[in-house]
Amino acid sequence: xxxxxxxxxxxxxxxxxxxxxxxxxxxxxxxxxxxxxxxxxxxxxxxxxxxxxxxxxxxxxxxxxxxxxxxxxxxxxxxxxxxxxxxxxxxxxxxxxxxxxxxxxxxxxxxxxxxxxxxxxxxxxxxxxxxxxxxxxxxxxxxxxxxxxxxxxxxxxxxxxxxxxxxxxxxxxxxxxxxxxxxxxxxxxxxxxxxxxxxxxxxxxxxxxxxxxxxxxxxxxxxxxxxxxxxxxxxxxxxxxxxxxxxxxxxxxxxxxxxxxxxxxxxxxxxxxxxxxxxxxxxxxxxxxxxxxxxxxxxxxxxxxxxxxxxxxxxxxxxxxxxxxxxxxxxxxxxxxxxxxxxxxxxxxxxxxxxxxxxxxxxxxxxxxxxxxxxxxxxxxxxxxxxxxxxxxxx
Amino acid sequence: xxxxxxxxxxxxxxxxxxxxxxxxxxxxxxxxxxxxxxxxxxxxxxxxxxxxxxxxxxxxxxxxxxxxxxxxxxxxxxxxxxxxxxxxxxxxxxxxxxxxxxxxxxxxxxxxxxxxxxxxxxxxxxxxxxxxxxxxxxxxxxxxxxxxxxxxxxxxxxxxxxxxxxxxxxxxxxxxxxxxxxxxxxxxxxxxxxxxxxxxxxxxxxxxxxxxxxxxxxxxxxxxxxxxxxxxxxxxxxxxxxxxxxxxxxxxxxxxxxxxxxxxxxxxxxxxxxxxxxxxxxxxxxxxxxxxxxxxxxxxxxxxxxxxxxxxxxxxxxxxxxxxxxxxxxxxxxxxxxxxxxxxxxxxxxxxxxxxxxxxxxxxxxxxxxxxxxxxxxxxxxxxxxxxxxxxxxx
Numbered sequence: 170x171x172x173x174x175x176x177x178x179x180x181x182x183x184x185x186x187x188x189x190x191x192x193x194x195x196x197x198x199x200x201x202x203x204x205x206x207x208x209x210x211x212x213x214x215x216x217x218x219x220x221x222x223x224x225x226x227x228x229x230x231x232x233x234x235x236x237x238x239x240x241x242x243x244x245x246x247x248x249x250x251x252x253x254x255x256x257x258x259x260x261x262x263x264x265x266x267x268x269x270x271x272x273x274x275x276x277x278x279x280x281x282x283x284x285x286x287x288x289x290x291x292x293x294x295x296x297x298x299x300x301x302x303x304x305x306x307x308x309x310x311x312x313x314x315x316x317x318x319x320x321x322x323x324x325x326x327x328x329x330x331x332x333x334x335x336x337x338x339x340x341x342x343x344x345x346x347x348x349x350x351x352x353x354x355x356x357x358x359x360x361x362x363x364x365x366x367x368x369x370x371x372x373x374x375x376x377x378x379x380x381x382x383x384x385x386x387x388x389x390x391x392x393x394x395x396x397x398x399x400x401x402x403x404x405x406x407x408x409x410x411x412x413x414x415x416x417x418x419x420x421x422x423x424x425x426x427x428x429x430x431x432x433x434x435x436x437x438x439x440x441x442x443x444x445x446x447x448x449x450x451x452x453x454x455x456x457x458x459x460x461x462x463x464x465x466x467x468x469x470x471x472x473x474x475x476x477x478x479x480x481x482x483x484x485x486x487x488x489x490x491x492x493x494x495x496x497x498x499x500x501x502x503x504x505x506x507x508x509x510x511x512x513x514x515x516x517x518x519x520x521x522x523x524x525x526x527x528x529x530x531x532x533x534x535x536x537x538x539x540x541x542x543x544x545x546x547x548x549x550x551x552x553x554x555x556x557x558x559x560x561x562x563x564x
Numbered sequence: 565x566x567x568x569x570x571x572x573x574x575x576x577x578x579x580x581x582x583x584x585x586x587x588x589x590x591x592x593x594x595x596x597x598x599x600x601x602x603x604x605x606x607x608x609x610x611x612x613x614x615x616x617x618x619x620x621x622x623x624x625x626x627x628x629x630x631x632x633x634x635x636x637x638x639x640x641x642x643x644x645x646x647x648x649x650x651x652x653x654x655x656x657x658x659x660x661x662x663x664x665x666x667x668x669x670x671x672x673x674x675x676x677x678x679x680x681x682x683x684x685x686x687x688x689x690x691x692x693x694x695x696x697x698x699x700x701x702x703x704x705x706x707x708x709x710x711x712x713x714x715x716x717x718x719x720x721x722x723x724x725x726x727x728x729x730x731x732x733x734x735x736x737x738x739x740x741x742x743x744x745x746x747x748x749x750x751x752x753x754x755x756x757x758x759x760x761x762x763x764x765x766x767x768x769x770x771x772x773x774x775x776x777x778x779x780x781x782x783x784x785x786x787x788x789x790x791x792x793x794x795x796x797x798x799x800x801x802x803x804x805x806x807x808x809x810x811x812x813x814x815x816x817x818x819x820x821x822x823x824x825x826x827x828x829x830x831x832x833x834x835x836x837x838x839x840x841x842x843x844x845x846x847x848x849x850x851x852x853x854x855x856x857x858x859x860x861x862x863x864x865x866x867x868x869x870x871x872x873x874x875x876x877x878x879x880x881x882x883x884x885x886x887x888x889x890x891x892x893x894x895x896x897x898x899x900x901x902x903x904x905x906x907x908x909x910x911x912x913x914x915x916x917x918x919x920x921x922x923x924x925x926x927x928x929x930x931x932x933x934x935x936x937x938x939x940x941x942x943x944x945x946x947x948x949x950x951x952x953x954x955x956x957x958x959x
Contacts, residue, residue: 172763172817173729175677175699181823208624216623220615228611229603232803267662267829274828278698282570299827303673304570334568368567408627410834422567428576432694433669434662438833439805 176283180302184295184526198513199552202520204344204405204493205543207468210461211408215452216444222451223443231443237431239265239415240442246449247401247415254376255390256399261420264427265437267412269374272400273300275416275429276335276370281306286333288326288367290318292496292527292536294344297337297372308529309333315487317343317350320357327365335368340388341376342492345527345538349490352385359391367396374402374414377458379491380466395419398426403445405493406458411441465493465542472541472549479557481564486539493542496524498535500564505537508559517555571678575697579690579921593908594947597915599739599888600938602863605856606803610847611839617846618838626838632826634660634810635837641844642796642810649771650785651794656815659822660832662807664769667795668695670811670824671730671765676701681728683721685713687891687922687931689739689767692732703924704728710882712738712745715752722760730763735783736771737887740922740933744885747780754786762791769797769809772853774886775861790814793821798840800888801853806836860888860937867936867944874952876959881934888937891919893930895959900932903954912950 223231238244244263251258266272273296281287281304289297291310298308309330311323318338327333336358340350350358362369371388389399395418402414416426430436448454469489476486485498499505506523513520524536544552618626633639639658646653661667668691676682676699684692686705693703704725706718713733722728731753735745745753757764766783784794790813797809811821825831843849864884871881880893894900901918908915919931939947 173675173761174820175673175675175680177677178674178820181820181827183823184826203629205629208628211623211627213619213623213627216627217616217619220619221612224608224612224615228606228608232606232608232611232805233603234598234600234799234804267833270827271829278570279573280568280570282572285570296830303824303827366568404629408835409629410627412829412831412833425569425573425576428578429698431579432576432698433828434666434807435691436807438662438807438836441833441836 177303177305180305184299198518198520199544199548199555200520201539201541201544201552202522203543204540206405206409206493207461207464207542210464212452212457215448219444219447219451223440223447227443231440233439235436235439235442237264237427237436239437240439240446243442243446243449246446251417254384255386256417258417262423263415263417264423264430265442266414266416266430267434267437268404268409268414269372269400269402270296270300271430271433272398272414272416273297273370273372275426275433276368276398277301277304277306278429279422279425280334280368284332286330288323288330288333288336289529290338290343291529292345292524293337293529294339294372295522295526298529307332310529310531313346313348315348317348317354318358320354320361323358324361327361327367333365333367335370336362337370337372338388339372339375341373341385342378342489342494344375344492345494345522345524346496347487347489347492347494349385355385355388356391358388359393359397362396363394369397371397371399373400374405375492377406378462378465378493380462380469381490389417395422398422406454406461407445407448411438411445413437413441413445462491468541468546468549471546472539472553475550475553476557479554481561483564484560493540495539495541497537497539499560501535503563504534506534508563512556512559517559519552519556572698572700575700579694593913593915594939594943594950595915596934596936596939596947597917598938599935601800601804601888602859602937605859607847607852610843614839614842614846618835618842622838626835628834630831630834630837632659632822632831634832635834635841638837638841638844641841646812649779650781651812653812657818658810658812659818659825660837661809661811661825662829662832663799663804663809664767664795664797665691665695666825666828667793667809667811668692668765668767670821670828671763671793672696672699672701673824674817674820675729675763679727681725683718683725683728683731683762684924685733685738686924687740687919688732688924689734690917690921692767693924702727705924705926708741708743710743712743712749713753715749715756718753719756722756722762728760728762730765731757732765732767733783734767734770736768736780737773737884737889739770739887740889740917740919741891742882742884742887742889744780750780750783751786753783754788754792757791758789764792766792766794768795769800770887772801773857773860773888775857775864776885784812790817793817801849801856802840802843806833806840808832808836808840857886863936863941863944866941867934867948870945870948871952874949876956878959879955888935890934890936892932892934894932894955896930898958899929901929903958907951907954912954914947914951
C-alpha cells in the first residue's frame with residue numbers, strides 16, 4: 170500500500186555509515202570504517218564484577234524504572250568530572266542520555282523548525298546530519314583548517330544566515346577530520362554565538378582520548394549566556410554497548426531536553442547507569458583512559474608509519490593529537506566511493522568511510538575517513554599496505 | 565536569555581506521571597501510581613548468571629556497537645514468539661527499540677505532520693500522548709466500554725476526521741482502564757482502518773500478563789494490508805530497567821522506522837540485548853511469566869477484596885483480566901487530583917494517578933488509575949484501606 174508519511178521523511182534516507190557498519194560485521198574485512206573503540210581494551214573482568222555486585226546488592230532498583238534524568242550518583246560523578254574541563258555545573262544542568270547521538274536528536278527536536286539553519290563544520294560528523302535531518306533544517310558549512318572552524322568564515326556564514334539557530338561542532342579530534350579547535354577559536358566561537366544569538370552544540374565524545382599535546386578547555390567553559398549545550402559520552406572512554414552519554418546545559422534547556430528524552434524513550438537503561446556508576450566507584454576511570462590513550466597513540470603511530478611508507482606522496486592526511494580518526498585527501502580526480510568498491514574486493518578487503526557523506530551541502534569526493542582504534546596492529550599494517558597498493562595505482 | 569524554540573515545544577509540558585514517578589521514589593509513600601512491575605519478581609539470580617556468561621563468553625561483542633536493528637539472535641527469538649500470537653513475520657519486519665515508548669516516538673515521527681489527527685481510546689495511555697505531542701497532532705477520542713473501543717463511535721470519528729492518520733490502541737488490559745478489546749472489535753478495527761486508510765498502532769506491553777480468561781489474537785494478526793504496527797516490550801514480562809522492546813511492521817515501515825531509530829540513538833544497548841537473548845536461551849521466559857501472572861492475580865484479588873470492603877459503594881472500578889491497572893470512577897463531583905493532595909499527606913501517604921491526564925481532549929476529573937503490581941500485599945491492604953477512609957469522607 171502507499172503510506173502517507175510525514176513530510177520530514179523526505180529527508181530520511183539510508184546513510185553510508187549504516188551500510189558500512191554492516192560491512193564491518195564481516196570479520197574478514199579490515200575495517201577502518203566505523204568509529205569503533207578497540208574491543209580488546211574493554212574492561213571485561215571489571216565489568217563482570219560490577220554487574221555482579223550491582224545485581225546482588227541493588228538488583229531490585231537497577232532493574233526497575235527510574236527518573237528520566239537518570240541515576241543520581243552517576244549524575245553527581247559527572248558533575249564533578251565536568252569541573253575538570255572547566256565547566257562548573259549543578260545536578261539540574263546534567264542528565265543521562267543514550268550516547269551522544271540521542272543528544273543530537275533532542276537538541277534538534279527542541280530548536281529546529283523546517284527551514285531553520287544549522288551551521289556545521291565542513292566536513293562534519295555524518296551521524297549529526299542523520300540526527301538533524303528529520304527536523305528539516307537547511308545547512309550552512311564553515312571551512313576548516315588545522316585549527317578547526319575558520320572563524321572569519323563563520324562570521325560571514327552567520328551574517329548570511331539570519332535563520333541560523335545552531336552551530337554544531339566537534340571541537341576535539343573532530344569526526345571526520347581528527348582536527349582540534351584552537352583555544353583562541355573556542356573563545357571567538359562563543360563571542361560570535363553571543364553576537365548572533367545562536368545555540369552551540371559542543372559534541373565531545375573524543376576529548377578525553379588526547380594522546381599528544383595539551384588539553385584545551387571545553388567551549389562550554391566559555392559560555393556566559395547559557396547557549397552552549399555540551400554532549401559527553403561513555404562510548405569511547407568505556408564502551409559503546411551500554412549506550413550512555415550525558416547532556417550539560419542551562420537549567421531551562423536541560424529541563425526541556427529531559428522532557429523530550431522522557432517522551433522519546435522514558436529513560437536510559439537503569440541497569441547500565443547503575444553499572445557505570447559502580448564502575449566509577451570501584452575502579453579508576455581515568456587510569457583506564459590512560460591505558461586507552463597509550464594504545465590508541467601506539468596504533469596511530471603504527472598506522473602513520475605505514476602510511477608514510479606505503480601511500481603515494483600525493484595522498485595527504487591530517488595528524489590528530491587524539492581521538493579515533495585521520496582524514497585523507499586524495500588527488501582531486503579520485504572518487505573514494507568508487508575506489509572502495511575495489512578495496513573491499515577479496516584481494517584487499519579493506520573498508521573505510523568515503524568522505525562525500527560528511528559534507529552537509531557540497532560533497533567533495535576525494536576524501537575518506539580512516540579509523541585507527543578498532544583494528545589490531547597487525548591488521549592496521551596489513552590493511553594500510555593493501556590500501557597503499559590500490560592508491561598507488563590511481564594517485 | 566530568551567531561547568527561540570521550535571514551534572513544537574509549545575506542546576511539550578511536564579506531565580503528571582513525571583511528577584508521580586518522583587513521588588514514587590519516596591519509599592514511605594504507598595504508590596499505586598506508576599506502572600512499575602513487582603521488583604521482588606525480577607529474576608535477579610538468573611540475570612547474574614546471564615550477565616556473567618555474556619561478559620565472559622562474548623564480552624567484546626556485547627560491549628561494542630552493533631546494527632540499529634539490534635541483536636540477531638534476539639530478533640529471531642522474537643519472530644518465533646510473535647507466531648504464538650498469530651503474527652507471522654520475518655526478521656526484516658522486526659527490530660529492537662528502547663521499550664515500547666520509543667516505538668510511539670518513532671511512529672509519530674514517521675507519520676505525523678502538524679495538524680494530522682491521531683485517534684485514541686478515551687481515556688488513553690498518558691505516555692503515548694507525551695510521545696506524540698512533539699509532532700503536533702490533533703487528537704480525536706473514541707469512547708470505551710468493557711469490550712474496549714466502541715466501533716460505531718470509531719466509525720463516526722473516522723468519518724468526521726479525514727486528516728486521521730493513526731489509530732492508537734492498547735488492546736490488552738489497557739492503560740489506564742485495564743479493559744481488553746473483544747475479538748469481534750479487533751477484527752472490526754482492522755476493517756475500519758482499511759476502509760479509511762489509516763495506520764493502527766497496537767501497543768501491547770501487557771498482553772502476556774493475562775491471569776484470567778482466554779488469550780485473544782493480536783490485532784496485527786488480522787492485518788492484511790500492512791497497516792498495523794505492533795509494539796512489544798520486555799518491561800513487564802522481564803524488567804523495565806534494561807529498556808528493551810520491539811517493533812513488528814510491514815517491511816517498508818520497519819526499514820524507515822529503523823532509520824529513525826538510528827538517527828535518534830544509533831541502537832539499543834548491545835549488552836542488554838545480549839543478556840535478554842542469553843536469558844531466553846538459558847531459562848524459560850514463559851515459565852517466568854507464569855509466576856508473574858500468579859503473583860499479579862493474587863495481588864489484584866487482594867486489592868479488589870479490600871476495595872470491596874473499604875470503598876464506598878459509589879466508587880466503581882473496572883475488573884481487568886490481566887495487566888497492572890484498574891480504573892476508578894468516583895462520583896462526578898470528586899476531583900481526584902485535589903483528593904490526592906490529601907491522600908499523600910503523612911496521615912495516609914497513598915499515591916495514584918489522577919485520571920484527568922489520560923484524556924486526550926476533554927478531561928474528566930472523577931477518575932484515577934490504580935496499579936496493583938508494584939506494592940507488597942501488606943501495603944496494598946494498608947493503602948487501599950487508607951484510601952477508602954478518605955473516599956468515604958467525600959463520596
